[in-house]
Amino acid sequence: MAEVVAGIDIGGTNTVIGIVNRNGDILAESTLPTRCNATFDVFVKNLTGAIEQLLMELGHEHRLLGVGVGSPNGSYNLGAIVDAPNLEWKGILPLCKEITLLTGVPSVVTNDANAAALGELLFGAAKGMKNFVVITLGTGLGSGIVVDGKLVIGHDGFAGEFGHVVAKANGRQCGCGKKGCLETYASATGLRRTAFKMIADSNQPSMLRNVTYDKLTAKMITEAAKTGDPLARAAFEYTGLILGTRLADLVAILNPEAIFFFGGLANAGELLIDPVRRYMEEYMFPVFKGKVKLLLSGLQDKNAAVLGAAALIWEELDKSAR
Amino acid sequence: MAEVVAGIDIGGTNTVIGIVNRNGDILAESTLPTRCNATFDVFVKNLTGAIEQLLMELGHEHRLLGVGVGSPNGSYNLGAIVDAPNLEWKGILPLCKEITLLTGVPSVVTNDANAAALGELLFGAAKGMKNFVVITLGTGLGSGIVVDGKLVIGHDGFAGEFGHVVAKANGRQCGCGKKGCLETYASATGLRRTAFKMIADSNQPSMLRNVTYDKLTAKMITEAAKTGDPLARAAFEYTGLILGTRLADLVAILNPEAIFFFGGLANAGELLIDPVRRYMEEYMFPVFKGKVKLLLSGLQDKNAAVLGAAALIWEELDKSAR
Structure with missing residues (x-):
C-alpha cells in the first residue's frame, strides 16, 4: 500500500490537484475551474470529487493520508481562506474543515509563498x-x-x-x-x-x-x-x-x-x-x-505550487507523528 | 537539593554573576571587573571562582546544573565571544568550553538582546x-x-x-x-x-x-x-x-x-x-x-541581563532533557 497525499493549488482562475508521494513525485494530476459560478460548498465537493477520481485512476494500492492546500490568503491557524481578493467567495471560508468532513483525512492550508518554502525544503534545493x-x-x-x-x-x-x-x-x-x-x-x-x-x-x-x-x-x-x-x-x-x-x-x-x-x-x-x-x-x-x-528555486521547472501544498501536509503528518 | 544555574552578564566594564533558581529568583549575586588587565584564561578562572564562592555561601543544598552567559557578540553556535569591540581580548574566545572544563557543567552563550528575550519568556511579561x-x-x-x-x-x-x-x-x-x-x-x-x-x-x-x-x-x-x-x-x-x-x-x-x-x-x-x-x-x-x-519589559526593574542568561541555560537544559 503506497501512502500519498493530495497537493492542491488554488488560483484565481484554476485549481490544480496532484497526488504526491513521499519523494515528491506527482503520480496523477487534474485541473478544476476555481471561477465556477457555484457556492463555496459546491466547489469543495468538486475538489474532493476530483481527488477521489485521481485515486481511483491510480488504483486501490494508494492510500490518501491528508490534503494540503496552497491558496491566496490561506490562514494556517484558522484552516481557512480569509477575504481573498481574487476569489468569488468572500469572508472566512472554512476550507480544511469541509475537506476533512468529505475525505475523512486531515487537511491544512497556507498561502502560496509558505507552501513554496516547504516545497523547497522537502523536495527542492533547500533540502537539509x-x-x-x-x-x-x-x-x-x-x-x-x-x-x-x-x-x-x-x-x-x-x-x-x-x-x-x-x-x-x-x-x-x-x-x-x-x-x-x-x-x-x-x-x-x-x-x-x-x-x-x-x-x-x-x-x-x-x-x-x-x-x-x-x-x-x-x-x-x-x-x-x-x-x-x-x-x-x-x-x-x-x-x-x-x-x-x-x-x-x-x-x-x-x-x-x-x-x-x-x-x-x-x-x-x-x-x-x-x-x-x-x-x-x-x-x-x-x-x-x-x-x-x-x-x-530547485522547483522552478516543476509544478511547485502542488509540490509545496503536498509538502505542507507531509510536514503536518510528521509533526502529529512526533 | 535545590537545582540552580549561574546567569552571567558580561559588560564592557563589569561582569555580574547571579545564582538563579527555576522560578527566576536571584539567590545570590556578585560582581567582577571585566577590564582586569589579565588574559582571557585568567578572567574565566576568576569567573568560575566567583560562581563557586556564591554556591559556597548559599550552602551545600544547592546543585549547579549549568552556566548561561549574555555577552556582546556572543555566538550561540560557536559557544564563543567573537571580536567584541568593547572587550580587551580579541578574536574568537571559546568561553563555553573553558567554563565547562572548569565547572563540569554545560555552558551556553548568546548576545545581550537574545538573553533579554529568553528572560522575558521564562521570567517576564512574555510568559505563555x-x-x-x-x-x-x-x-x-x-x-x-x-x-x-x-x-x-x-x-x-x-x-x-x-x-x-x-x-x-x-x-x-x-x-x-x-x-x-x-x-x-x-x-x-x-x-x-x-x-x-x-x-x-x-x-x-x-x-x-x-x-x-x-x-x-x-x-x-x-x-x-x-x-x-x-x-x-x-x-x-x-x-x-x-x-x-x-x-x-x-x-x-x-x-x-x-x-x-x-x-x-x-x-x-x-x-x-x-x-x-x-x-x-x-x-x-x-x-x-x-x-x-x-x-x-516585565524585567525592566530587575537584573534582566542576569535573568536572561539564566533563562538561556534553563532553556538549553530543558532542550537536552526533551
Whole structure:
C-alpha cells in the first residue's frame, strides 16, 4: 500500500490537484475551474470529487493520508481562506474543515509563498537547510520563511508579508492600500512600472518605447535586457537596488543560509540576481557579508505550487507523528 | 537539593554573576571587573571562582546544573565571544568550553538582546507567548526574536541584528561601518543625535540649547520632554517615526503577538511608545492593524541581563532533557 497525499493549488482562475508521494513525485494530476459560478460548498465537493477520481485512476494500492492546500490568503491557524481578493467567495471560508468532513483525512492550508518554502525544503534545493527564505516574484512579492527547519507562521498565521515592507516612503500605490511597498518595485508588475517610469523620465533609446503599459510584460523587459537594451537593463538595476537593500535588512533580522527566488520574474536569472547580490552585499551588516547564497528555486521547472501544498501536509503528518 | 544555574552578564566594564533558581529568583549575586588587565584564561578562572564562592555561601543544598552567559557578540553556535569591540581580548574566545572544563557543567552563550528575550519568556511579561520580539534600547538597538516559543538563532548564530536594518539611505554613520542603520536613530545615542540636529536645524526654544553634545544624555532629553520642552518632544516624535515605520516592517515579516521595549531609553515609557505606536499603525499592513501589543519589559526593574542568561541555560537544559 503506497501512502500519498493530495497537493492542491488554488488560483484565481484554476485549481490544480496532484497526488504526491513521499519523494515528491506527482503520480496523477487534474485541473478544476476555481471561477465556477457555484457556492463555496459546491466547489469543495468538486475538489474532493476530483481527488477521489485521481485515486481511483491510480488504483486501490494508494492510500490518501491528508490534503494540503496552497491558496491566496490561506490562514494556517484558522484552516481557512480569509477575504481573498481574487476569489468569488468572500469572508472566512472554512476550507480544511469541509475537506476533512468529505475525505475523512486531515487537511491544512497556507498561502502560496509558505507552501513554496516547504516545497523547497522537502523536495527542492533547500533540502537539509535549517534557515532560509523563499521569495516568490510574480504579480506581487511573497515570502516563505523557514527558521530552524520550520515554517514561520506567526501569531495570526500571516507571517511572511515581506512584499509589504516599506521600500520607499510615500512611494508607489500598492494594492494593499499602503504606499511604497516592496512588491510595487520588486515583482513582475513592479519591473513594468519601473520600465514605464524610466521611459518617461529618461531619453534613453529603447525598443520598449513602442509598447503600451497594458501590453508590457516582465518577460518583454527581460528579453529586451538580454539584447542589451539600455533602458531595460537600467530597470533591472533599479529593481536590484530596491530588492537588494531590503534583503540586506532581512538577513540582519533572520541570518538565513540562503535566499531562493521563484516565480515568473525569477526566470530572468542573473539579469535580476546579479544587481540584487551587488546591492545586498553593499548594504549588508559586516558579519554577514559574502555569506548568504542567492539561488534559483530547485522547483522552478516543476509544478511547485502542488509540490509545496503536498509538502505542507507531509510536514503536518510528521509533526502529529512526533 | 535545590537545582540552580549561574546567569552571567558580561559588560564592557563589569561582569555580574547571579545564582538563579527555576522560578527566576536571584539567590545570590556578585560582581567582577571585566577590564582586569589579565588574559582571557585568567578572567574565566576568576569567573568560575566567583560562581563557586556564591554556591559556597548559599550552602551545600544547592546543585549547579549549568552556566548561561549574555555577552556582546556572543555566538550561540560557536559557544564563543567573537571580536567584541568593547572587550580587551580579541578574536574568537571559546568561553563555553573553558567554563565547562572548569565547572563540569554545560555552558551556553548568546548576545545581550537574545538573553533579554529568553528572560522575558521564562521570567517576564512574555510568559505563555509563542511569537514576540524584545527590542533593547541602550547605547545601540538590539533585538531578540522568539518564533513558535524558541529563540531565533540563525544560520551563523547572529540573527536579531534589527539595529542594523537601513532606516535612511546614506543616513547617519553607524559604528558598524554602514550608514543610516536603525540604531543611529532609535537608541539613547540616536535620540541624542536627533536632539542635537534639531537644535541646529530649528529655532525652537529649548532648555537643551545650554548642554554640550558630550554631556547630553537620553535621560536629560526625557526629563525635558516631560516638562513640555517642544524640541525634546519633537526629538521623541522623530524617533517614533523612524522606529515605528521599521517595526511595521518587522511585523509584516514575523507577525508577532507583542513587541517589548527594554533598556535605558525604554524608561521614557509612553513618551516613546506613543509616537512609535502611531507611526507603526500608520505604516502597518492592513491585516495586522491594531493587533500587535507594544509593551514595556516585565524585567525592566530587575537584573534582566542576569535573568536572561539564566533563562538561556534553563532553556538549553530543558532542550537536552526533551
